[in-house]
Amino acid sequence: MGSLAGRRIVLGVTGGVAAYKAVDVCRRLVDAGAHVAPVMTKGAQRFVGRATFDALASESVRTSLFDEDHPSPHTLLGQAADLVVVCPATARLLSDYRTGRSADLLTATLLATRAPVLVAPAMHTEMWEQPSVAENVAVLADRGVTIVGPVDGRLAGGDSGMGRLAEPADIVAAAHEVLAATAGPDGGDLAGTRVLVTAGGTREPICPVRFLGNRSSGRQGHALAAEAASRGAVVDCVTTQPGTAPVGPGIRVTAVDTAAEMAEAVVGLSAEADVVLMAAAVADFRPVEVADRKIKKEGGIPEIRLEPTVDILATLGRSRRPDQVLVGFAAETDDLRQNAAAKLRAKGVDLIVANDVSAPGVGFEHETNAVVVLDAAGGTVEVPLADKREVARAVVNAALARLRTNCSPNGDDT
Numbered sequence: 001m002g003s004l005a006g007r008r009i010v011l012g013v014t015g016g017v018a019a020y021k022a023v024d025v026c027r028r029l030v031d032a033g034a035h036v037a038p039v040m041t042k043g044a045q046r047f048v049g050r051a052t053f054d055a056l057a058s059e060s061v062r063t064s065l066f067d068e069d070h071p072s073p074h075t076l077l078g079q080a081a082d083l084v085v086v087c088p089a090t091a092r093l094l095s096d097y098r099t100g101r102s103a104d105l106l107t108a109t110l111l112a113t114r115a116p117v118l119v120a121p122a123m124h125t126e127m128w129e130q131p132s133v134a135e136n137v138a139v140l141a142d143r144g145v146t147i148v149g150p151v152d153g154r155l156a157g158g159d160s161g162m163g164r165l166a167e168p169a170d171i172v173a174a175a176h177e178v179l180a181a182t183a184g185p186d187g188g189d190l191a192g193t194r195v196l197v198t199a200g201g202t203r204e205p206i207c208p209v210r211f212l213g214n215r216s217s218g219r220q221g222h223a224l225a226a227e228a229a230s231r232g233a234v235v236d237c238v239t240t241q242p243g244t245a246p247v248g249p250g251i252r253v254t255a256v257d258t259a260a261e262m263a264e265a266v267v268g269l270s271a272e273a274d275v276v277l278m279a280a281a282v283a284d285f286r287p288v289e290v291a292d293r294k295i296k297k298e299g300g301i302p303e304i305r306l307e308p309t310v311d312i313l314a315t316l317g318r319s320r321r322p323d324q325v326l327v328g329f330a331a332e333t334d335d336l337r338q339n340a341a342a343k344l345r346a347k348g349v350d351l352i353v354a355n356d357v358s359a360p361g362v363g364f365e366h367e368t369n370a371v372v373v374l375d376a377a378g379g380t381v382e383v384p385l386a387d388k389r390e391v392a393r394a395v396v397n398a399a400l401a402r403l404r405t406n407c408s409p410n411g412d413d414t
Contacts (some may be wrong), residue, residue, distance in 0.1 A: 015043015078112030317348030
């Protein structure tokens with residue numbers, strides 16, 4: 001079941017009676033460790049409520065090209081996808097996809113992706129056997145689209161025949177096969193690699209109720225863990241947000257809360273890691289004393305003395321193996337490149353991933369991010385505003401390139 005772990009799947013649902021079976025497909029994909037982004041057409045919403053997919057999928061349903069937070073939701077979805085599954089695929093969807101007609105968010109996403117596509121047709125026998133529909137299906141298959149079903153069985157209206165949607169288990173099994181094939185015979189370019197990722201913002205207690213913290217949601221760190229796992233790595237994810245961490249046979253999640261707890265977990269796991277991605281927003285200070293009872297307003301303004309927390313990144317930078325890749329993250333609000341470059345030198349890391357969290361749509365609490373990756377040799381990689389999974393892909397690519405350099409006998413990637 002590892003081929004779906006951490007993989008990002010766009011699940012398109014169109015307006016057919018069989019749309020209710022897409023709910024089971026969604027659940028099975030999520031249970032297998034996939035991150036499922038549902039897209040529903042207007043017709044689909046006539047057969048099944050979007051609230052059902054909101055509850056079961058990995059993120060909220062998208063329905064429109066124009067009513068989303070992102071100005072280009074179809075490119076956001078298409079570029080970040082590892083696989084697009086359309087279930088059910090109506091005759092209209094097959095025609096639009098074959099001819100390149102962008103009629104709604106789902107068809108626009110299909111045109112905007114380079115990921116493999118799997119469609120599961122469902123319609124009445126008379127429609128399925130129409131020469132035009134058969135031709136559309138044949139053309140799509142020739143283009144590399146995976147067609148699953150339909151099968152012979154009971155149809156809407158009480159009649160029977162060819163056109164029934166394939167069983168959800170068979171659709172999910174086909175998704176496994178497609179993604180296993182795209183990983184290559186070695187299981188992906190990170191097969192045999194151990195990756196350690198930190199995610200989320202630490203919370204330093206002031207009293208049993210209050211704490212010092214930050215706005216990090218853990219999304220970027222979790223996207224890094226999912227991306228590394230999808231490419232064959234064995235991933236340790238140390239996070240303050242375990243409830244939203246990716247799941248799957250290739251990912252082990254360690255829940256922590258404070259900077260001290262994260263330091264203990266990371267130092268213990270880093271010895272076996274080939275790549276360490278320190279995406280967590282770790283508090284720089286913590287209260288010297290923690291009250292054992294809730295601090296009451298009536299008691300006046302408390303005096304809270306702070307002390308530095310352990311510098312986890314610098315600790316790893318001093319003790320890491322020569323062949324290990326260490327990647328730091330820098331959330332800044334000004335002088336982005338200068339501050340990031342200074343942190344890179346001070347911490348002894350290979351790469352720094354810097355973002356300006358004061359910019360719209362960037363960093364904390366957003367599903368998107370924009371970063372610049374700096375390396376110790378002065379090289380840079382800029383990633384414009386994109387889905388955090390797309391950013392994760394660029395960061396993992398940079399870390400993998402550095403790993404190959406570190407492991408090369410000549411010190412280069414030759």
